[in-house]
Amino acid sequence: MTSQTPIDIVTTFLDDLARSDTAAALENVDENIAYTNVSLPTVHGKRKVAGIFSGMDRYSWVGFNYRMVNVTADGPVVLTERVDELRFGPVVMQFWVCGRFEVREGRITVWRDYFDYYDMTKALVRGLLGAVIPPLRKPLPPKVVAV
Numbered sequence: 001m002t003s004q005t006p007i008d009i010v011t012t013f014l015d016d017l018a019r020s021d022t023a024a025a026l027e028n029v030d031e032n033i034a035y036t037n038v039s040l041p042t043v044h045g046k047r048k049v050a051g052i053f054s055g056m057d058r059y060s061w062v063g064f065n066y067r068m069v070n071v072t073a074d075g076p077v078v079l080t081e082r083v084d085e086l087r088f089g090p091v092v093m094q095f096w097v098c099g100r101f102e103v104r105e106g107r108i109t110v111w112r113d114y115f116d117y118y119d120m121t122k123a124l125v126r127g128l129l130g131a132v133i134p135p136l137r138k139p140l141p142p143k144v145v146a147v
Helices: 006-018 022-026 046-058 117-132
Strands: 029-037 062-074 077-088 091-104 107-114
Touching (some): 006 022, 006 062, 006 077, 006 107, 022 046, 029 046, 091 117
Parallel strands (some): 029 107
Antiparallel strands (some): 062 077
């Protein structure tokens, strides 16, 4: 067991992903996690989830960041309202995401993200414009390691 709350576990997980520390992030994930971007197929298992985020480890031009808007928990269920940022070289996409996480015995067992494809399409267009006109690009501040 852990003394961390479910909110602590989810926030630490997201912070680790934002720092491109996939190994640390995966320490908070159950071996049998179910990860879903709603409307896309569910990914089952820690190894497959690790494969999705391995690009951040392999390529410095790929990245993730987020800004938490709201977070709350009801027992082991954590709900997040976030602005997620995906980086692919000079293209920076920011879009709204609602996440639902289930935490059991100190590990994330379910991760389900909901987002709007129209909002994501607008983010892609803004990201492409920002790649061509860099002053339009406004990345989120980087996550720092807490001391």
